[in-house]
Amino acid sequence: MNREDGAPVLRCLVTGATGYIGGRLVPELLDAGHSVRCLARTPEKLRDHPWAGRAEVVRGDVMDPESLGPAMRGVDVAYYLVHALGSGSDFEATDRKAARTFGEQARAAGVSRIVYLGGLTPAGVPEHELSPHLRSRAEVGRILLESGVPTTALRAAVIIGSGSASFEMLRYLTERLPVMVTPSWVSTRIQPVAVRDVLRYLVGSATMPAEVSRTFDIGGPDVVTYREMMQDYAAVAHLPHRLILPVPMLTPRLSSHWIGLVTPVPAAIARPLAESLKYEVVCREHDITRYVPDGPGQPFTFRRALALALQRVREANVTTRWSSASVHGAPSDPLPTDPGWAGGSLYTDERELDIDAAPEALWRVIESIGGDNGWYSFPLAWAVRGWLDRAIGGVGLTRGRRDATRLRVGDSLDFWRVEEIVPGRLLRLRAEMRLPGLAWLELYAERNRTGGAHYRQRALFHPRGLLGHAYWWSVAPFHAVVFGGMARNIARATMLPTRSEQVKAASAL
Known part of the structure; x- marks a missing residue:
């Protein structure tokens, strides 16, 4: 032919x-x-x-x-x-x-x-x-x-x-x-x-x-x-x-x-x-x-x-x-959605908030997370975690993003990998920092009963051995600051006007 x-x-x-x-x-x-x-x-x-x-x-x-x-x-x-x-x-x-x-x-x-x-x-x-x-x-x-x-x-x-x-x-x-x-x-x-x-x-x-x-x-x-x-x-x-x-x-x-x-x-x-x-x-x-x-x-x-x-x-x-090809987790690793869960203990940290904004505005903030845009909580804690990961041969936070506003499955995102995207609704990240176990971070944009946005966030960790359990409990006291702060700051960022809205408002003055 x-x-x-x-x-x-x-x-x-x-x-x-x-x-x-x-x-x-x-x-x-x-x-x-x-x-x-x-x-x-x-x-x-x-x-x-x-x-x-x-x-x-x-x-x-x-x-x-x-x-x-x-x-x-x-x-x-x-x-x-x-x-x-x-x-x-x-x-x-x-x-x-x-x-x-x-x-x-x-x-x-x-x-x-x-x-x-x-x-x-x-x-x-x-x-x-x-x-x-x-x-x-x-x-x-x-x-x-x-x-x-x-x-x-x-x-x-x-x-x-x-x-x-x-x-x-x-x-x-x-x-x-x-x-x-x-x-x-x-x-x-x-x-x-x-x-x-x-x-x-x-x-x-x-x-x-x-x-x-x-x-x-x-x-x-x-x-x-x-x-x-x-x-x-x-x-x-x-x-x-x-x-x-x-x-x-x-x-x-x-x-x-x-x-x-x-x-x-x-x-x-x-x-x-x-x-x-x-x-x-x-x-x-x-x-x-x-x-x-x-x-x-x-x-x-x-x-x-x-x-x-x-x-x-x-x-x-x-x-x-x-970094597209640098995958540290094996394809056979279980997912946090596996029934019953397919591997034993699964620790979770869950946060939820209603936001007086459209779900679409919340999704824009979720999809732009990481890289130069940051992680919306305690920047020093994220930076220290990245430095520690680099010190032991991990990827750290320096990979950033491929695109400043759009993500696709397989993208590297600092020390995470985009594992799943349901546009407008779900972003699931799998951790690629060095850990005694498997970790995910899930961010949801949903609509609440009043038509506004409902933000849901889950951090999940499957420990590997005694060291994995010890790791989770050693960092658990910081979750209120890191993950709680993330949820609150994502909510605040959602309610801020976008750049185009700011320009439109300024031109109307």
Whole structure:
């Protein structure tokens, strides 16, 4: 089947659609005229994406042949965009098993091509001497190339785009530290690439000739050091020149904790990224243009990529973020709505208030909670809880929001994850801070008997072992201040006029 311009219409399977690259690739493939099937362990996380109605979503896991096989059926091109970074010390074994399963199932299903996005490796460095992150990326590419299915393995260094982990690291380090004592890797040469170019190469790789099965290095036109990247960021963001003082004694472990304190990227993810930055990663070829030609102004320069990313951030138009894929709770974890409850003790703290305002006004306040908007109670207590979480390797409060006013299922929200939204009625958040148990926060906007708003709030905690019970009772005395204050302040915020109402009132004077 061909499009009007004669190009083939392909059936594409995208894994990792809940992640940073996958979530952006799906609409690009759809706009190119292809049909798309997304594989997700939790399909509900994709339902609020703008493209959700145009793509097929199936439940499955790349580690599970029984779900992966049916998902591959009828597929022409299978995109492998998953990895186990940040999932624990055994992530290399997990990546290895997943890649083998994916390659075997693709071959059995008669898939015509696998497309994989991995990491650019340094020239002349044996694979066994690479950081675990880069070593695993290289191994996955090799496994897929040996699968018997023609494979395009793209290798990129630092990807620059709004919401990417690399961009967030660069952004926060540069904006928050006018003077920096930095690791020696700030002098290492890197060839960054704009996320828009990465997506263009991914889409174009789908139509490569059947005889092509190899790796391709992809990068922008600039080769820079990380020091130069920070200075370029300062220039593009109109910040003063940064004073950067590299020192040799900052190890990758220390670097990751330093990054974790200053940026939203937690140490568990920052460490493999920091370990990879000590290598010079520069493209050794640009053969991808034989099959995916560069147009005028392509690939984007580093400064142009920065400017586009900053524009998206300032316009609150970040479509996906690195934290989209960082889920700490297992999909099998019980929900607070499970009958009887499926796991033993469930502690609750419930608050209710009637508000002399429309339920729609209450919902606007609920949906805008967190990030720069705060949590409506005892800011110092929330900040301290975030600092403590970061200190023990958690995500803390620094992730913020993807969008200042709108949420969707799967969004990260400070140290919470949006688990459920019933528009206009319910927001359920699952805690992703480090806890001896599972925790949720539910916020309801309802209509009372008089037509006004009824606010209902539930904090729930399922303890894990004796430590979990002790944790709940140790923080219970503060609930009146934290959760009681939250309910009262959300009620007050609901009764305040919106910005548009303030402008309207002012213009009437």
